[in-house]
Amino acid sequence: MSRLNGKIALITGGASGIGLASAQRLIDEGAFVFIAGRRQDVLDNAAEALGSSAQGVQADVTKLEDLDRVFETIQKEKGHLDVLVANAGVGEFASLGQITEEHYDYIFDINVKGTLFTVQKALPLMTNGGSIILTGSTVGSMGTPAMSIYSASKAAVRNLVRSWAHDLRGTGIRVNVMSPGPTKTDKLTELLPSEALSEMKRTVPLERLGDPKETAGAVAFLASDDSSFMTGSEVFVDGGYAQV
Numbered sequence: 001m002s003r004l005n006g007k008i009a010l011i012t013g014g015a016s017g018i019g020l021a022s023a024q025r026l027i028d029e030g031a032f033v034f035i036a037g038r039r040q041d042v043l044d045n046a047a048e049a050l051g052s053s054a055q056g057v058q059a060d061v062t063k064l065e066d067l068d069r070v071f072e073t074i075q076k077e078k079g080h081l082d083v084l085v086a087n088a089g090v091g092e093f094a095s096l097g098q099i100t101e102e103h104y105d106y107i108f109d110i111n112v113k114g115t116l117f118t119v120q121k122a123l124p125l126m127t128n129g130g131s132i133i134l135t136g137s138t139v140g141s142m143g144t145p146a147m148s149i150y151s152a153s154k155a156a157v158r159n160l161v162r163s164w165a166h167d168l169r170g171t172g173i174r175v176n177v178m179s180p181g182p183t184k185t186d187k188l189t190e191l192l193p194s195e196a197l198s199e200m201k202r203t204v205p206l207e208r209l210g211d212p213k214e215t216a217g218a219v220a221f222l223a224s225d226d227s228s229f230m231t232g233s234e235v236f237v238d239g240g241y242a243q244v
Contacts, residue, residue: 181238
Protein backbone atom coordinates (compact mmCIF):
# COMPACT_ATOMS: atom_id res chain seq x y z
CA MET A 1 0.00 0.00 0.00
CA SER A 2 1.15 3.55 -0.69
CA ARG A 3 -1.66 5.79 0.57
CA LEU A 4 0.85 8.05 2.33
CA ASN A 5 3.61 8.39 -0.26
CA GLY A 6 5.65 11.51 0.41
CA LYS A 7 3.75 12.44 3.57
CA ILE A 8 5.58 13.73 6.65
CA ALA A 9 4.27 12.53 10.01
CA LEU A 10 5.01 13.02 13.69
CA ILE A 11 4.02 10.52 16.36
CA THR A 12 4.50 11.43 20.01
CA GLY A 13 4.97 8.47 22.30
CA GLY A 14 6.23 6.81 19.15
CA ALA A 15 8.98 4.63 20.60
CA SER A 16 6.83 1.78 21.92
CA GLY A 17 3.43 0.14 21.88
CA ILE A 18 0.68 1.69 19.77
CA GLY A 19 2.91 4.61 18.78
CA LEU A 20 5.69 2.40 17.45
CA ALA A 21 3.27 0.11 15.60
CA SER A 22 1.64 3.20 14.07
CA ALA A 23 5.01 4.56 12.99
CA GLN A 24 5.83 1.29 11.24
CA ARG A 25 2.45 1.22 9.49
CA LEU A 26 2.75 4.81 8.25
CA ILE A 27 6.24 4.06 6.95
CA ASP A 28 4.96 0.94 5.22
CA GLU A 29 2.40 3.14 3.46
CA GLY A 30 5.04 5.58 2.22
CA ALA A 31 5.42 8.24 4.93
CA PHE A 32 8.52 9.63 6.60
CA VAL A 33 7.90 9.56 10.34
CA PHE A 34 9.38 11.56 13.18
CA ILE A 35 8.92 9.82 16.53
CA ALA A 36 9.14 11.67 19.83
CA GLY A 37 9.66 10.12 23.25
CA ARG A 38 11.08 10.90 26.66
CA ARG A 39 13.65 8.10 26.99
CA GLN A 40 16.59 8.58 24.64
CA ASP A 41 17.73 4.94 24.70
CA VAL A 42 14.27 3.59 23.88
CA LEU A 43 13.85 6.25 21.20
CA ASP A 44 17.19 5.40 19.60
CA ASN A 45 16.34 1.68 19.50
CA ALA A 46 12.93 2.39 17.96
CA ALA A 47 14.35 4.70 15.29
CA GLU A 48 16.98 2.12 14.38
CA ALA A 49 14.32 -0.60 14.09
CA LEU A 50 12.14 1.62 11.88
CA GLY A 51 14.99 2.38 9.51
CA SER A 52 15.85 5.23 7.20
CA SER A 53 12.29 6.56 6.92
CA ALA A 54 12.20 7.48 10.61
CA GLN A 55 13.94 9.99 12.86
CA GLY A 56 13.77 10.17 16.64
CA VAL A 57 13.54 13.46 18.55
CA GLN A 58 13.79 13.33 22.33
CA ALA A 59 11.00 15.30 24.00
CA ASP A 60 8.78 15.45 27.05
CA VAL A 61 5.39 16.70 25.83
CA THR A 62 4.76 18.49 29.13
CA LYS A 63 7.74 20.79 28.44
CA LEU A 64 6.93 23.44 25.90
CA GLU A 65 10.57 24.05 25.10
CA ASP A 66 10.91 20.38 24.15
CA LEU A 67 7.93 20.65 21.82
CA ASP A 68 9.44 23.76 20.25
CA ARG A 69 12.61 21.77 19.55
CA VAL A 70 10.61 18.96 17.92
CA PHE A 71 8.87 21.30 15.51
CA GLU A 72 12.02 23.27 14.80
CA THR A 73 13.64 19.97 13.80
CA ILE A 74 10.74 19.08 11.50
CA GLN A 75 10.79 22.56 9.95
CA LYS A 76 14.53 22.32 9.31
CA GLU A 77 14.51 18.74 8.01
CA LYS A 78 11.26 18.59 6.00
CA GLY A 79 9.64 22.03 6.02
CA HIS A 80 6.09 20.92 6.76
CA LEU A 81 3.91 18.31 8.46
CA ASP A 82 1.04 16.33 6.90
CA VAL A 83 0.09 13.99 9.74
CA LEU A 84 0.24 14.47 13.51
CA VAL A 85 -0.48 11.58 15.88
CA ALA A 86 -0.65 12.95 19.43
CA ASN A 87 -0.26 9.61 21.12
CA ALA A 88 1.85 10.27 24.23
CA GLY A 89 -0.10 9.25 27.31
CA VAL A 90 0.09 7.60 30.71
CA GLY A 91 -2.23 5.80 33.10
CA GLU A 92 -2.18 4.86 36.76
CA PHE A 93 -4.64 3.37 39.21
CA ALA A 94 -6.03 5.37 42.14
CA SER A 95 -9.47 4.89 43.71
CA LEU A 96 -11.53 7.79 45.00
CA GLY A 97 -10.16 8.50 48.44
CA GLN A 98 -6.59 7.68 47.42
CA ILE A 99 -6.23 10.24 44.61
CA THR A 100 -3.33 12.61 45.20
CA GLU A 101 -2.45 15.93 43.64
CA GLU A 102 0.67 14.28 42.19
CA HIS A 103 -1.43 11.54 40.55
CA TYR A 104 -3.79 14.10 39.04
CA ASP A 105 -1.03 16.40 37.79
CA TYR A 106 1.01 13.54 36.30
CA ILE A 107 -1.87 12.22 34.22
CA PHE A 108 -3.45 15.51 33.15
CA ASP A 109 -0.10 17.15 32.37
CA ILE A 110 0.79 14.44 29.86
CA ASN A 111 -2.60 13.35 28.54
CA VAL A 112 -4.30 16.74 28.28
CA LYS A 113 -1.74 19.55 28.53
CA GLY A 114 0.77 17.60 26.43
CA THR A 115 -1.82 16.82 23.79
CA LEU A 116 -3.09 20.39 23.66
CA PHE A 117 0.29 22.02 23.16
CA THR A 118 1.54 19.33 20.79
CA VAL A 119 -1.38 20.10 18.48
CA GLN A 120 -1.24 23.85 18.90
CA LYS A 121 2.48 24.06 18.19
CA ALA A 122 2.12 21.77 15.16
CA LEU A 123 -0.46 23.94 13.40
CA PRO A 124 1.95 26.35 11.66
CA LEU A 125 3.59 23.35 9.95
CA MET A 126 0.38 21.52 9.01
CA THR A 127 -0.65 21.46 5.37
CA ASN A 128 -4.10 21.93 3.85
CA GLY A 129 -5.61 18.44 3.85
CA GLY A 130 -3.52 17.45 6.85
CA SER A 131 -4.71 15.03 9.49
CA ILE A 132 -4.45 15.31 13.27
CA ILE A 133 -5.11 12.12 15.21
CA LEU A 134 -5.40 12.00 19.00
CA THR A 135 -5.16 8.76 20.94
CA GLY A 136 -8.19 8.42 23.18
CA SER A 137 -9.44 5.34 25.01
CA THR A 138 -12.59 3.34 25.64
CA VAL A 139 -12.41 4.56 29.25
CA GLY A 140 -13.24 8.05 28.00
CA SER A 141 -16.83 6.87 27.60
CA MET A 142 -16.99 4.17 30.31
CA GLY A 143 -16.86 4.10 34.07
CA THR A 144 -13.66 2.32 35.13
CA PRO A 145 -12.84 1.33 38.73
CA ALA A 146 -9.79 3.08 40.19
CA MET A 147 -9.11 4.94 36.93
CA SER A 148 -11.32 8.00 37.24
CA ILE A 149 -8.51 10.50 36.60
CA TYR A 150 -7.16 8.64 33.57
CA SER A 151 -10.71 8.21 32.29
CA ALA A 152 -11.44 11.90 32.76
CA SER A 153 -8.28 12.83 30.87
CA LYS A 154 -9.35 10.71 27.91
CA ALA A 155 -12.86 12.16 28.02
CA ALA A 156 -11.17 15.57 27.80
CA VAL A 157 -9.21 14.40 24.75
CA ARG A 158 -12.44 13.32 23.09
CA ASN A 159 -14.01 16.73 23.65
CA LEU A 160 -10.93 18.56 22.42
CA VAL A 161 -11.48 16.85 19.07
CA ARG A 162 -15.10 17.96 18.92
CA SER A 163 -14.17 21.57 19.68
CA TRP A 164 -11.11 21.70 17.44
CA ALA A 165 -13.12 20.44 14.47
CA HIS A 166 -14.93 23.79 14.71
CA ASP A 167 -11.74 25.78 15.36
CA LEU A 168 -10.10 24.30 12.26
CA ARG A 169 -12.88 25.30 9.85
CA GLY A 170 -11.41 26.74 6.68
CA THR A 171 -7.93 25.28 7.18
CA GLY A 172 -8.49 21.98 5.41
CA ILE A 173 -7.05 20.20 8.46
CA ARG A 174 -9.03 17.30 9.90
CA VAL A 175 -8.89 16.19 13.54
CA ASN A 176 -10.15 12.85 14.85
CA VAL A 177 -9.59 10.54 17.79
CA MET A 178 -8.64 6.86 17.67
CA SER A 179 -9.78 5.08 20.83
CA PRO A 180 -8.27 1.68 21.54
CA GLY A 181 -9.70 -0.85 23.93
CA PRO A 182 -7.60 -3.35 25.88
CA THR A 183 -4.48 -3.71 23.74
CA LYS A 184 -1.50 -5.96 24.37
CA THR A 185 1.31 -3.50 25.08
CA ASP A 186 4.11 -3.48 27.63
CA LYS A 187 2.33 -0.60 29.35
CA LEU A 188 -0.85 -2.64 29.89
CA THR A 189 0.95 -5.74 31.11
CA GLU A 190 2.90 -3.59 33.59
CA LEU A 191 -0.33 -2.09 34.95
CA LEU A 192 -2.36 -5.29 35.29
CA PRO A 193 -1.58 -8.74 36.73
CA SER A 194 -2.19 -11.76 34.52
CA GLU A 195 -5.46 -12.64 36.27
CA ALA A 196 -6.85 -9.18 35.55
CA LEU A 197 -5.78 -9.44 31.90
CA SER A 198 -7.55 -12.80 31.60
CA GLU A 199 -10.72 -11.33 33.08
CA MET A 200 -10.50 -8.38 30.71
CA LYS A 201 -10.28 -10.72 27.73
CA ARG A 202 -13.51 -12.37 28.86
CA THR A 203 -15.32 -9.03 28.86
CA VAL A 204 -14.27 -8.22 25.27
CA PRO A 205 -16.84 -9.56 22.76
CA LEU A 206 -14.00 -10.79 20.53
CA GLU A 207 -12.54 -12.53 23.63
CA ARG A 208 -8.98 -11.32 23.25
CA LEU A 209 -6.75 -8.29 23.62
CA GLY A 210 -6.09 -6.10 20.64
CA ASP A 211 -2.76 -6.05 18.84
CA PRO A 212 -1.01 -2.68 18.35
CA LYS A 213 -0.90 -3.46 14.64
CA GLU A 214 -4.69 -3.34 14.62
CA THR A 215 -4.81 0.12 16.15
CA ALA A 216 -2.08 1.16 13.71
CA GLY A 217 -4.39 0.22 10.86
CA ALA A 218 -6.98 2.68 12.15
CA VAL A 219 -4.31 5.38 12.50
CA ALA A 220 -3.25 4.83 8.89
CA PHE A 221 -6.87 5.10 7.76
CA LEU A 222 -7.34 8.40 9.62
CA ALA A 223 -4.02 9.69 8.27
CA SER A 224 -4.96 8.94 4.66
CA ASP A 225 -7.39 10.42 2.18
CA ASP A 226 -9.62 7.40 2.76
CA SER A 227 -10.97 9.38 5.73
CA SER A 228 -11.10 12.71 3.88
CA PHE A 229 -14.72 13.41 4.92
CA MET A 230 -14.15 12.73 8.60
CA THR A 231 -13.44 15.30 11.28
CA GLY A 232 -14.52 15.52 14.91
CA SER A 233 -15.04 11.75 14.88
CA GLU A 234 -14.03 8.92 17.20
CA VAL A 235 -12.95 5.56 15.81
CA PHE A 236 -13.02 2.71 18.33
CA VAL A 237 -10.61 -0.20 17.93
CA ASP A 238 -11.75 -2.18 20.94
CA GLY A 239 -13.15 -5.56 19.96
CA GLY A 240 -16.57 -4.28 21.03
CA TYR A 241 -15.42 -3.63 24.59
CA ALA A 242 -17.14 -0.23 24.96
CA GLN A 243 -19.83 -0.86 22.36
CA VAL A 244 -22.08 -3.61 23.68
